[in-house]
Amino acid sequence: MRTKLVAGNWKMHGGLAANRELLDALKAASADWSGVESAVCVPFPYLHQVRELLRGTPIAWGAQNLSEHEAGAYTGEVSGAMLRDFECRYVIVGHSERRRLYGEQDAQVAAKFAAAQRAGLVPILCVGETLEEREQGATEAVVARQLDAVLDTAGVAALRNAVLAYEPVWAIGTGRTATPEQAQAVHRYLRERIAGRDAEIAQEVRILYGGSVKAGNAAQLFAMPDVDGGLIGGASLIAEEFAAICKAAKAE
Ligand code: 13P
Numbered sequence: 001m002r003t004k005l006v007a008g009n010w011k012m013h014g015g016l017a018a019n020r021e022l023l024d025a026l027k028a029a030s031a032d033w034s035g036v037e038s039a040v041c042v043p044f045p046y047l048h049q050v051r052e053l054l055r056g057t058p059i060a061w062g063a064q065n066l067s068e069h070e071a072g073a074y075t076g077e078v079s080g081a082m083l084r085d086f087e088c089r090y091v092i093v094g095h096s097e098r099r100r101l102y103g104e105q106d107a108q109v110a111a112k113f114a115a116a117q118r119a120g121l122v123p124i125l126c127v128g129e130t131l132e133e134r135e136q137g138a139t140e141a142v143v144a145r146q147l148d149a150v151l152d153t154a155g156v157a158a159l160r161n162a163v164l165a166y167e168p169v170w171a172i173g174t175g176r177t178a179t180p181e182q183a184q185a186v187h188r189y190l191r192e193r194i195a196g197r198d199a200e201i202a203q204e205v206r207i208l209y210g211g212s213v214k215a216g217n218a219a220q221l222f223a224m225p226d227v228d229g230g231l232i233g234g235a236s237l238i239a240e241e242f243a244a245i246c247k248a249a250k251a252e
Contacts, residue, residue, distance in 0.1 A: 002206050004222065004249040005163060005229040006033075007124060008040040008236025009064060009092060009210070019046055023053045025239035030058050033246035036229070039090050040236065041124070044078055047086040055087070062090030062121070065098060068111035070118075080119025091116045092231075093123040094146065096169045106149035113150050117161060124163045124231065125150055126210070127190070131170035139168075140189050147193060156197035164190060164207045165231040171211025173233060180220045180227070183209045187226035215244035222249050 019042070030038065039060040042050050050061045067077035083091055093116060094109035104112075109125070116123040127146040129139045143166065150158075166186050171178050178186075187207045195202035209221050210231030221227050229249055235241040 002204065002228045003035070003037055005037040005039065005206055005208060006232065006242075006246045006249050007038070007062070007090060007163075007208065007229070008232050008242055009095070010040060010042050010236060011064070011097070011233060012043060013237055014043055014046055016046070016049060019049060020053065022237065022239050023050065023059075026059060026243060027054070027057050029239070029243040030246075032243065033250045034058070036246055036249040038246050041090060041092050047083070047088065051086050060089040062088045062092070062124075064092045064095065066091050066093070066112055066116055066119075066121070068108060068115045070115070080115050080121055083121055084119050089122055090124055090163070091121045092165075093125050094150075095126045096128055096167055096172060100169070106146060107153075109146070110150045110153040113158070113162070114154050117154070117158060122161055122163060124165050124208070126165045126167050126231070128167040128169050128172075128211070134168065134170065139186060143186060143190060144193055147190060151194075151197060156194065156201055159194065159201050159205045162205070164205060165210050166190065166207060167210035167231060173212070175212050177212040177214075177217050177221070178209065180224050183221055183227055184224035187224065191226055213245060215241050215248070218245040218248035219251060222251075 041062045041064050063083050066080050093112045098104045113123045127143040129142040133142050191202050206228035208229045208231045209227050213230045214235050
């Protein structure tokens with residue numbers, strides 16, 4: 001039985017006052033989704049504040065990126081060990097915005113995934129196709145390539161301490177969600193591909209769906225057998241929305 005996980009990706013949003021208001025509201029509501037794991041992945045400068053606010057609560061926290069290097073002359077970068085200093089549990093790796101806007105390639109994503117695990121973090125590995133790739137019928141080939149790049153270097157056993165997220169690029173921030181059936185088809189494909197390497201790990205690994213998840217569509221998505229929760233962008237900035245999404249995961 002896979003425990004559902006709902007993780008917020010705040011992206012480049014937030015502020016000290018707004019974060020406090022949001023997290024206070026989530027803490028107050030969190031008893032409503034007991035049995036569901038929840039987390040927020042926040043901008044680096046707020047990790048200290050978020051740790052102070054969430055320590056001792058059921059809500060975990062994490063970051064949205066890390067360096068593939070341990071330490072050194074890498075101006076502007078943040079290492080996995082630094083994230084562990086702030087008791088991060090999760091770190092998002094290979095988000096499509098990192099791939100598209102910052103040129104992260106599969107090999108670099110794989111290196112970041114490994115660096116996260118070396119530091120004791122749980123990477124949330126994002127995969128997903130663009131609209132053009134979907135229309136060309138290349139969805140499976142694209143997510144397979146992105147997944148294999150990590151499994152070929154880290155090994156399938158690394159998925160025991162990792163989370164996958166399917167985020168179709170065309171559904172991110174667009175208000176255009178994948179249908180539950182579209183999400184399920186890709187999630188099943190990913191699980192079968194992992195099963196090709198190790199059937200037991202394939203059954204254990206959580207595969208989140210991300211892309212315009214809202215309170216209004218979360219329950220249908222989470223009802224799909226291979227959808228184990230969500231990676232939530234815009235709706236994670238609104239306490240009532242995020243709380244409702246976490247509650248929807250409990251209902252399924
Ligand atoms: P939205 O929920 O805003 O579409 O963003 C999804 C996402 O990119 C989460 O990582």
